[in-house]
Each structure stands twice: as structure tokens, then as C-alpha cells.
Amino acid sequence: MNNVVIVESPAKAKTINKYLGKDYQVLASFGHIRDLPSKDGSVRPDEDFSMDWEVDRDSQKRMAEIAKAVKGADKLFLATDPDREGEAISWHLLEVLQAKGVLKKVETKRVVFNEITKSAILKGIDNPRDIDIELVDAYLARRALDYLVGFTLSPVLWRKLPGARSAGRVQSVSLRLVCDRELEIETFVAQEYWTVLVDMTTPEQAALTARLVELDGKKLEKFTLGNAGSADEARARIAQSVFHVAQVESKPARRFPQPPFTTSTLQQEASRKLGFSATRTMQVAQKLYEGLDIGGETVGLITYMRTDGVSIAAEALASCRDAIEQNFGKNYLPPSPREYKAKAKNAQEAHEAIRPTDLHRKPESLAGMLTDEQLKLYDLIWKRTIASQMEAAVFERTSADIRSVDNKVALRATGSVQKFDGFLKLYQEGRDDAGEDEDANILPALTSGMDLATRDVRPEQHFTEPPPRYSEASLVKKMEELGIGRPSTYASVLQVLRDRSYVRMDKNRFIAEDKGRLVTAFLESFFRRYVEYDFTASLEEKLDEISAGTIGWKEVLRAFWSDFSASVEATKDLRVTEVLDKLNDLLAPFIFRPTEDGRDPRSCPTCNVGSLSLKIGKFGAFIGCSNYPECRYTRQMADSATGGDELAEGPKLIGTDPASGLDVTIRTGRFGPYIQLGEGDKPKRASIPRDVPLENVDFDKAIALLSLPREVGLHPESGKPITTAIGRYGPYVSHDGKFVSLQSTEDVFTIGLNRAVTVIAEGNKGRGRSAPEPLRQFGDSPVTSKPVKLMSGRFGPYVTDGTTNATLPASVNLDALTLDEALAIIAARAAKGPSTKSARKPAAKKPAAKKAAAKPKAAPKATAAKKPAAKKAVAKKPAAKTTAAKKPAVKKTAKAKPE
Template sequence: MNLVIVESPAKAKTINKYLGKDFQVLASYGHVRDLPAKDGSVDPDQDFSMTWEVDGKAGKRLADIAAAAKTSDRVILATDPDREGEAISWHVLEVLNAKRVLKGKPVQRVVFNAITKQAVLDAMAKPRDIDEPLVAAYLARRALDYLVGFTLSPVLWRKLPGARSAGRVQSVALRLVCARENEIETFKSQEYWQILARLATPAGDEFEARLTEWEGRKVGRLDVKDEASASAIRRFLEGAAFAVEQVESKPQRRNPSAPFTTSTLQMEASRKHGFSAQRTMQIAQRLYEGVDVGGGETVGLITYMRTDGVQIAPEAIAATRAVITREYGERYLPEKPRHYSTKAKNAQEAHEAIRPTDLGRLPRAVAPFLEDEQAKLYELIWKRTVASQMESAEFERTTADIAATKDGARAGLRATGSVVRFDGFLTLYQEGRDDEEDEDGGRLPRMARGDALARRSIAATQHFTEPPPRYTEATLVKKMEELGIGRPSTYASTLATLRDRDYVAVDKKRLIPSDKGRIVTAFLESFFDRYVEYDFTAGLEEDLDRISAGELEWREVLRRFWDEFNKRIADVKELRVAQVLDALNDGLAAHVFPARADGSDPRSCPTCGTGRLSLKLGKFGAFIGCSNYPECRYTRQLGTGSGDDQAEGIGGDGTKVLGTDPKTGLEVSLRSGRFGPYVQLGEGDKPKRSSLPKGWTVDQIDLAKALTLLELPRQVGAHPETGKPIEANIGRYGPYVAHDGVYANLDSVDEVFTVGLNRAVAVLAEKKEKGGRGRSTPAALKTLGEHPVAGGEITVRDGRYGPYVAWGKVYATLPKGSDPQAVTVEQAVALLTEKAGKAPVAKAKPTAKKAAAKTADDAEKKPAKAKAKTAAKAEAADGEAPAAAAKKPARAKAAAKTAAEDAAPAKPRARKAS
């Protein structure tokens, strides 16, 4: 028997069918080991030795894999064909060696670029060893991300209460978003005027021409700066004679774009369908792992979706050309196949581009078997692949230069037009655009040199330059790729982290940095500028690529990074809060202290008049306060204007009336509360309220939006199988749908108000497939029988923190490494008895007066007490945080968990999908 180990159960089931009875295919469910979320998991003092810990849920799966390996003749590691997949195979092999179950059995590595029978059989015929340089690159990346997360994040918690974390790539991506916002805020609009003449040929055909020359000088788009200049030119043209000076027509060709890579697929799916990068990868994963498209057999519809390559296999090119001939005709087929290439940086780029596994599966044929989003993404991939092998589009671009003369003076105008002579690949596919671009007009009327032209009208219109647009996910991915920051396979998780940490919000697909995100960026730019530089981060990525190519030793890269980084951490730890605030006040001055209309000092206190406004750090994050505190108690939230102590548009009493609810007749108001703005229906003891969700700002809230919030939870419909209702709502952890105790996250807040029944059923089903149980009790893995003394059933269950035994309301976690299936009733009773005997000791809470007395500086003055703590707790409960934080180790643990999540591999969770 041959044991094959893949990542997902869906893939395991399909591949087992292809390989037959001599093979057993088991799934690892993604990563099986990770670095523990605590200090010391990577030890620079021991040459960056790494301590690995088996995930709680992975323990049973590894036990099953080890048992199967023990009785198998050969072990085949068939995880995904990229750096993370190679790492998973390496981890599995390390565990099997530690369990001593291999005993000299051959272990081979194979990769499937597509989940089709032919691709699987071809891969099985070409086994290889584990790619050690690729594993080394994974270890280097993992160690770097861990060291940054677990070293830099505690400094953030200490100096910036409310900040969640910092990451090696995440922080640089956030800097890009914040830098664009700074550009927008400091942008100075410039007035300019556009001069257009509407003219007619001798045959009476009309067209438009724009001014290009005036008083012997060329005129650019912004060169006519005021109304006086524009009026003078208009008066001249209104009395001038027009004639054609020159007409030139040139043929042009536009070639199709290459097939999709990971990043280009994410960009195009965002532009055309509004999918987030994370959602695109989730849908693509399902298409790759397999769908039943009729006949009862599951087959992968696309090739592997994490790739930097743009080339496709020769047989796929031949199949594509056959489809073009059959569906569009010989005219659309180029004489020779098109070949695309990219400058390979690592082994991952040797993979094919993302393409359909069978080009003969037309989108319209497979659409009935797919969910709506899957059908859209498959059609996008199919069209892009086929278009990449089609004939070029042919255009004719015509330019007409026109002279306007009057009393010996002259002005120049130009008209342009573009005509499609042959649509070529455009008949099937045209790439989306990130922003509106000027396009040439249509066909110009026929005209010849010397033709006199009749004037129909002259228009001079005023315009103002606009600031650069905010990034969308698509344009941010494009920018990161241009700068060499991160790698395409990590973009989705990086963007998701920025949203999850509340560092950015998404409004109409645009990324808007939160105040928290801007403060973190300002802090890093002030004290860790080298580590958020674009070139530095790109240079590290190049080093990682060189490691994967076997050109660099991975520990040497870590040494170079750590020596300087650790010194900088030590220096910043010594900074006082006042020094940090001074730097933030300067770095964020334009944002937190905007210019006032009356020209007065933006930092003077509007209440006492003598105090200076400054950033302050509190329990719930940063705010603006007066230097004369406590005599002057003026405060305001960030981003709420220059002088008002309430959010913009909200009155001095914290209330703004939005209108009346047509159903109840009650007043709907927008209010400012302790935890931020919210909307309220009516008055009374318990009026209905709803906080503004992430990404919604007070200036965007009108009556309609307020009513949609107040109507939550929204009834989506009845589940077609159970008949029970499905609700959409916004909770503590974001937007979700709920049905019969199962809760499944939605991609965005907006989807709460638009999600339909089909989509809701699909995400709930997907959550169940992933093992999601909502808030219901986990199903029993094993029943041990009645408690021998007190009675009552004892069961073994798998929980969020690993397997445990349950008896009534007593739950006892199993020791690490225990096999839940091997637990005996005697062992369970011993664990439960020990657990039941440990009653929590109540602790007296400090009075509010005493807690308030422990200020940030008081805590900093107690180094002896800090030394008694472990390093991690000392960082989390340092003096700059509120005193209450020092008394709550749970908060420090939660913060450590946040750092661990940011330092985690790019894709472990996504890999567990399906």
C-alpha cells in the first residue's frame, strides 16, 4: 500500500479515485505545526533555532497519518506546489521521523499543478526529494516574521495603547495606504481651463478639437490657468478662420495580456466583480481542488492558483488554439502561438499561469454546476487564457492639426480619433481599468490638408486638478508588486490583516487608513524608518528568493537582519512617552491639527485658550487633549475636525437628528458616545441603538443608512433544507450570517444588507465543511460511558484549544500529545476530578480612585517590579499602558496572540478550507 499525503480532504477524495485501491490518500488539513505564540520560539542566541508545536486539531490527523505510514510500503508527500506546500511536506516528514514509523521506507515528493487524472498520474511518475532550499526560504521567512511580530509588537503595546500589532510586510503595506492619504490631505487643487472648438468639415460632419498652441508656445493641459486667459483665447477663436494643416493616420496594434498570475487575477477580479483578494483566493481554491461538473466525478477546473508564472504548457496552448478556431474562426488565430515569459526570481515562478485544466469546458457549459461567484471567476480565467492566444486588435489612429488665424495671429488645435479595424482578442476580453482614463474619440470625419472648416461653437470650461485616488485592493496589490513588497501568495492575507486589525477601512472599494493605522505608521516612520522603507523590504524579499534558489544561507540572512533590528528595539524601549508623543504630534500635524478657518494656532486649546493640544494615549487608544489637564478637561476624538469637541456634523450635545422613521414615527438620531458614534431610534429607557460598523464615518450617515443599521438583524430567508430562518447581522467579530447555531463570516459590512439566500446558504455550507459549529457544543469524538462514582456520561470532544473530556459542566483539557481516541475512562475521571477541585479564587477589585491613580508615568517609575515579570508580560503591561492593563494578564495574552497571528505563515487558514 502507498500512502499519499495532501493538504485538503476534498483533494484527497478526488485523488484517491484517480490512483485506485493500491493507494491511501490522507489530508493534513494545511499546516500541522507552528511556532508557539510565546517568546523564545525562535532563539537568535542559539543560531535561530526554532521550536515547533503541533496544532491541537492536527494531533489526531498526524496520529492517523503516522498509523497509515507504519503499515505502508511507500510515503508520497503531495502537498501544494509552492513554498508553503513544500514546508508542510517537510513538517509532516519531521513528525513521522520523530515518531519513528518510517524505518527506512522510501519517502518521495510529488506536485500536482492541476487536479485532473492525467496531471496526477504524470506527477506520480516523476517523484523527487523535498526541495531543501525552498524549505530554507520558508524557515527564513517564518523566522523573520516571528521576530518582527514578537519583538516590535510589544514595543507598540507599550508605547501606543490600542495598537494591535506590526508585521514585516503588513506595516509597509499600511505605510503605502497612509502615504496616499497624506497626499490627498495636503493636495492643493489647481485651477485650469480647457478650450474646445466644435468644427465642421465642408461636408458638414462635426468634430471637436482642443487648443494645443497659443502665442507661439505649446499649450499643455494645465497651462491656461485663469478665466481671463481663457476668455482672451475664446474671443480670438470666435473671430478666427480655421483650416486643416495636416492629417496623419497611423495603424496601431494592441496585443493581448498574458494569462493570469496570482496578483493579476486578484486585481482583475476586484475590478470586474468587486471580489476582495481573500475572497478571490477562496473561490479559486475551490475551482482548483475540484467540482462535480456532471457524471458524478469531481475534477479540478483550474491549475494551481498561487503562481508568478505567465507561461502555459504546450498542450494547453494547442487546446486553446483549437477552441479559438472552433468558436471564433481562423481570422482570430495568429499564425504562431504566443509565448509569454517573466524574469524568474524563485522556484514558484516556474509554475504555469492560472488557466482552465480543460479549455474545452466552456463557461456556459460548466456554469450550471457552479455557484455564482465560482462561475464568474472561472469565466474570467477562461476568457483571459483564450484571449492570450488570439490575434492582436488593429486600430487606425488619426490626428488632424488645425490652424486658427486672425489678423496675422495664429493658434493651433488638434483633433484625434481612433477606429477599430479588427477587434481581434477584444471580441472576447478587455482588461479592466483601475481609474478612468482619457480615451481617443471615435472616427474623425474625412478631411484633407487645406480644407476650410466652419466654426460651430467655442467652449472655455473651468476645471480643477484632483488629488490622487485612494488605493483599492487591486491598485494596492499592483503597487506592492511593482515595489517588490511581499509576494503574490501573501497579498490576500496581508490585506485581510490590515482590515482585521482596524488599521484600514473599506468604503466603495477604496482603502481608508484609520486613525489607529496612521498613528502606528507615524510611530514606525519616526523610530523604525529603515524597516518600513520600500527598498529595504523589497531587498529582504530578494534575499528570500536567493535562499530558495540555493544562493544564500538562510541563517546568515537572519543574522544580518537581527543584529541591527535588535539594537534599534533596545533604543526605542528607552524612550519616554513624551518623546513618542512629540514625534507623533509632528508627524501627524496636518491630520490631527488641521488649519483653522480663522487662521489661529491649530494647537491652541479652544476651551482654556492657554493650553496646547497634544495627542494623548489612553485605555482605548489615542485622543486629543489639553496640556492644562486636569484644570482644563477639553478632549476630542481624532479625525473629528479642528475645533469641535464632537464628531463633525454632531451638535455640542453629541446629537444630530437625521429624520423620522416612517414605520414608527420615532426620531432617528446620530450620536457620539463613549465608544464612538452610533445611531438611535427614539428616546426612553431602552431605545434601539446600533454602532457604526467598520469603515462607516459620521459624515456618510444619512437617514437611509441609519434605518438599515437599526433594522438589523436582517432576515435573509428560510433555509431550503431545514426551513429555519437565516439572519444577516454585524457582530463583535464583523459581518456574518447565522442559521440554527452556525455562524459564517461575510466578506464585508455591505454584504450584510445585500446577501441573498443562495450566497448565505453557500457560506454556511462552507463553514460546516471547514468544521465550523457556530456556538453549538462540539460533537463527541468518543463516548467513554458513565462516571463510575457520580453517574452521567463522559465524552471526549475537540474544542477550540484542543481535545478535552466533558462530564456535565466540567471540562478538562487533555495533556499535549494525547490521542483523544486512546483516552480511558480512568484517565478521564482523574482529569475531571483534578479540574473540579480547582475553584477560582476571587480577587478584590481596586477602587476606581486607586486605579485612576496609577498613571503611565507612575508605572514607569517601578523598574524593580517590572523586572519581576517575564519579558513578555513586562512589555504588555508597561507604564505607558493604563494601570488596569498591568493587573490583567489575560489582556497581555490576547496581545501576544495577536502578534502570533501576524507573525503566522501567509496561508495556513486558507489552506484548511475545503
């Protein structure tokens, strides 16, 4: 018997092939085999959302191999991942194989397994099913929505907000979360408050600390003691009072373990405890799931890592409880297994939680077999899974009410004692804050009526703090709470925000960049509904209803497109000046912050005549004077928030260059603060890098920046100089026309010759002819999600998004080319369709022409004769649409749904 099994990845195929034996041939599709072409019209709302699908060049080769294997097979098992994307890949495979006509005598079934183990795979093969059409419909709806939003809204941004890059259904709402938090921080006004702590001792000289909670019979609120004066008065009252214990109350308390990991909680905890980004967490988890070499055998170590379920299979629960008893004893094993229910909004609990495939495979047994990252993540998953089924930790919490003899001053002391560590013996969940553990304080033995002596009274000043910026962990948690997106997409969404320079990371926290704030402000002004949290969450609920089979996918698309297209249409006549006026008002708290001297923050500090407002240039947004060109004052958008506004009054003199005798000043321009030497038409200037705080730029640092480029020394092999400098893409080291990026600005001034030679050598590895290096690389395309690159071709420079290549006009300045401009050029090229030259390629078969034509005149005839064949190839396109619409192989299993 000849059976073919198709999975996504070669690693997965290799593992499964070992378990199934010689009657099975396991092939990999390498993920999705086709997608919507990156051109306008791939999804057509006017044709009831019909879609064109395109198989890329690499997938065409793989599909030819798969079709060849399937043609002579008895059975075909589609064994892609057990989620919506996996179901979609199986559907695409089925559609393409049917179009190739290789499934006529082949029995086709869908199989799923939650873990790559022999028992799970054999069980899946023995229990096949048909493709779940509801999951496919949910995929089609999401793919169409993301395409329509990205391909419709992004061009609006390019036209109305130059410098903006792209918008997305989930991406833009996630960006709004970061921008809203940034605005909260910037507009936050700190409020002073005081607390009073009292150090006391018992008659046995045991120490404790109590807090003032009541004064003159009135309960203290947070801001009751609002200044030093009121705190000192309270201190004096306490110092004059005599205290005793009025009441002691002790209560038992239990702390229960957290459920095993879902996709989002794994990303959060790996961020907190291991410092992994969401993307890195998923990459490592994928390896653990697909299988690694353990003692000469490829073994899948964890269950499927894209899930929001928190349940564990019965056999795994039994194994987990057995492992707890063996490793920790019966005291740590609850009487019955714990059951968990997902708290996340829109949770789909079709799959298990993430757990080890073998609970008896302890992390220490894998040391030396896994990479450091793999072992750390496996250890985290193993401990969380085991701890989730362990006994609760038991505490005794004590609260003592302490009062003065006159009953006018009341203090409170609290603490707890751990009676049984339970699951805490193995695992404690990480925290985003650095607060004290609530169970860390232990009180001495106290009894009612006991006299206490006052040793010290400590008033402490506090200020309210703004909410913290989002970390990856807290942002993922917030998105999940609001029901924005799905856990399986969080990693890619957050990566897109970074790649497009909408946000940057600082100490593992998201900070909104100017570009991101502009895009968010624009969308809030003109497409507010589509960046509202509730609207996005409700749309996610509808998409989940599609997968449940309770609503038709085209019904959801029709409702969305009706309003969305009208909103886009309403912006067609919108002028850029109208957009800027709206953004000026919306971003005023950020870009026009109140001044200490009370002057109008929008008054130009240079000419005192013009008014400052938001301007849009080729390189993005900046603040400029309305009195242009008489006044050429400019500054960056964020200067008022970052300290750059201290230069608003003009250049700041920081010293005199001893070599030239010229003044060294710090100034600010539309591209940020910079150093200038002297005056004149073309004075020497040096930009201040972003990783160098303005307050750290002293005279020595300024001279060092002006002195660049710096010669490190001569290369020991070539004898040519090695230099360091700072370019528009950051710090770098160069040698003989080659450039390699450096990690930080400080490296430019401190790197030595030996390290520079090493950096250059490592940076030049792998640069062979087989993979031409791009001249420049921008962010990802909103349509293809692939990097947009500037390349050098035989006919001149061109830009590509991985699918469409667009030659650049001679008038384009390559150094000034932005991602938005590149995307616009690519979109214009894609809209034209295939070139005439490209379209003729399939028809022009030169070998056949050579045989038929001995004379030069015969060549045109051969070409002409081939034209009908070219038409046939074009005519096949509608057939692909029909296939996608009919879904012949899955129609039998589809439930009747309204469309």
C-alpha cells in the same frame, strides 16, 4: 503493493484517489501539521536560530492515522502543493514521521503536479524527486523572520503605544502604503485649470471636436489657462478666427492581449470585474483547482492558483490555439504562439500561469454544475487564457492639426477607427479608473487644406484631483510592483489589516483608521528602516536567493537580527511622552490642520489657555487639552479630517425636544460625535454611528437616535418584545436575551416584525452545545493568526488565541477589554509555560493507580512512581530540535551552502 500518498486537503485527496486506484491510499494532512508555539523563545537567535515545532491537538490525531498507514507501506509519496509552503508541509510531515520511527523500510519521495488531472497526477507519480531543501530553507527563513518581527515588535507597541495591536514584516509596510496615500489626499491642494473644446463641422456637415493646444504661437501647458478670465480671452480669440486643416496624419496601431493570469493579476481582475476580495478569489480558485463534480466525476478545472509565472505548457498552448481556431476562425490565430515574460519584481517563474486544465471546456458547458461565484471566476480565467493567444486588435489612429488663417491659434483633433477586433472580441482588461476608452472617438474624413466651420467654443473648468484611495486591485498591483511580500500572501495580509481595524473599506477602497495611522507613525519614527519599501523589497530578494540556493538562510537571519534587535533595545528606555511628542509632530498635517480664521490649530477652543496634543487612553488615541483637569476638552483624532472639527467651538444646537422641552445638541468627545438631550450630571446621550455622516444628522435623526431602543413588536411564538438598538459593536436586534447584528444603522429604524423574526431565527441557527459561543471576539493574534476570543469557562471568563487559554483576573472589566490587553494577558500566560496541573496529566494515569492501590495510602506512591516517566516525556524536546536541525531525509539532496 501498498503506496501512501499525502496531500493537504480532503477534497484533493478524494479527487486523486479516484485516479490512482486500489494500490494507493491517499490521505490528507489538512494543511500544516505543526507550527512554532505561540510563546516567546520558539525561535532562539542566541542558539543560531534553532526552532521549536509543535503539533497541535487535531494534527496529532491525523498524524497518528497517517503514521499507522505509512508503517506498513512500500512507498510514501509526499504530494503537497508545488510551492514553498507545499514543500514545507512535506518536510514537516517527513520530520514527524521519522521521529515516530515509521519510515525505516519505506521509500519516501516528493511528487508535484500543477493540475489535478489524471495525466498530470500519473506523470508526477512516475517522476518523483527528493525534497527541495532550498525551498524548505526559504520557508524557515520567512517563518522565523515573521515570528521574530511579530513577537518582538508587537510587545513594544503594546508598551509604548497603548491601543496599538500588532506589527508585521509585510503587514506594516502594506499599512504604510494605505496611510501614505491617505496623507497625500488630506494634504492635497487642488489647482484650477481650464481647457477649451471647439465643436466644428466639415463642408459635408460632418461633426468633430478639437482641443485648443496653441495660442499666439505658444504651446499650452496644463496650467496655462489658470482661471476663467484667461479661458474667456482664449474663447474670444477662437470665435474670431477662421480655421482650416493644416495636416492630417494616420498611423496603424496594434493593441496586444495581456498574459494569462498570475496570482496577483487574478486577484486584481476579480476585484475589478467581479467585486471579489483577494481572500474570496483565492477561496473560489482553490475549489476550482482541487476539483468539482462535473457529470458524476470529480475534475480539477484550473491549474495551481499560487504562481507568478506567465508561461503555458506546450500541450496547453496547442490546445489553446486549437480552441481559438474552432471558436473564432483562423483570422484570430497568430502565426506562432505568444510568449510572455513576467514584469513583476522578484518574479519566480517555476510554475505555469493560471489556466483551465482543458481549454475546450467552455464556461457555458459548466452552467448548473458550479456555483455562481465559481462559474464567474472560471469564465474569467478561460477568457483571459484564450485571449492571451489571440491576434492583436488593429486600429487606425488619426491626428488632425487645425490652424487659424493667421497661424496664431492651433487646435488638435484625434481619433481612431478599429479595423480588426482581434482578442477584444472575447476579452478586455478591467480598469481601476472610469476614463474614456482611447479608441472610442472616431473622426470624419479630413484632408489637408479643408476649411472647417466653428459651431461652438466650450471652455471647461477643471481642478486637479488627489490620487485615489487604493482598491484591493490597485493595492495588490502596487505591492507587486514594489516587491513587497509574495503574491501568495497578499490576500491574508490585506485581511489582517481589516481584522485588526487598521483600515476600513468604503466603496471598495481602503481608508486608514486612526489605529493604523498611529502604528505607522510610530514605526516610521522609531523603526523606519523596517517599513521602508526598498528595505522590504531587498529582504524579499534575499529570501528568493535562499530558494535559489545562492545564500544560506541563517546568514540572512543573522544580518537582519543584528540590526533589528539593536533597534528594539534602543526603545526600552523610551517614555510614552517622548513617543507622543514625536507622533504629534509627524501627524500634525492630519490632526492639527490649519483653520480658516488663522488661529493656532493646536490652541484649545474651549479654554483658550491649554494646547491640544495627542493623548493615549485605555480605548486608544484622542486629542486632549494640556489644561486638564481644569479643561476637559477632547475630540477624536480624525475629527479635523472628517468634519468633526465644526463642533470644536462647543455644542451645536439643532432643536428643542417637544416632549421634554430640553435642548437637543450635537457634541464631540473622545469617542466621536454624539447627541445630548439637555444638561446636568447624567443627561441622555446617543452616539452617532460611523455609517451616518455628521452632515446628515438633522433634528429628526437626532430624536430617533435618542429614542432607542425601539420596540419592533411582540414575537409571534414567545409573545416577548423584539427591540432594535445600537451598541458598541454596531446595530442589532434582540429578543429574549439573544442579540443578532443588523447590516446597517438604518435597519434599526426601518426593520419590520416579519423580517426581525427571520433575522433572529437565522442568527440563532447552529448555536448548540457542541460549539460554545464566545462572549466577544477580537481580531486575530499576531502570533497564531487565529481569532482571539473571550470565553466563559467553568472557572470564570478567559481569553484564548486558539493555542493558549488565559484566565482573567477579577479586576478586569470585561466590557472594556481590548484586543491588546487580551494579547498581553495571553502572552504573559504563555511565557509561564504549562501549568503544574497540566504538566502532571500525562504521569497521572488513574486506572493503573486504582488497580495497584486497594488502600488510600497507596495513591501517593503510585503518583510518585510515575514521576520519572513524566521526566522522560519532557526530555524528548531536545530530540525534536536535533531532528529539525539535521534534516536526515533531505540531507542527501542538499547542496553545500555557507551558514
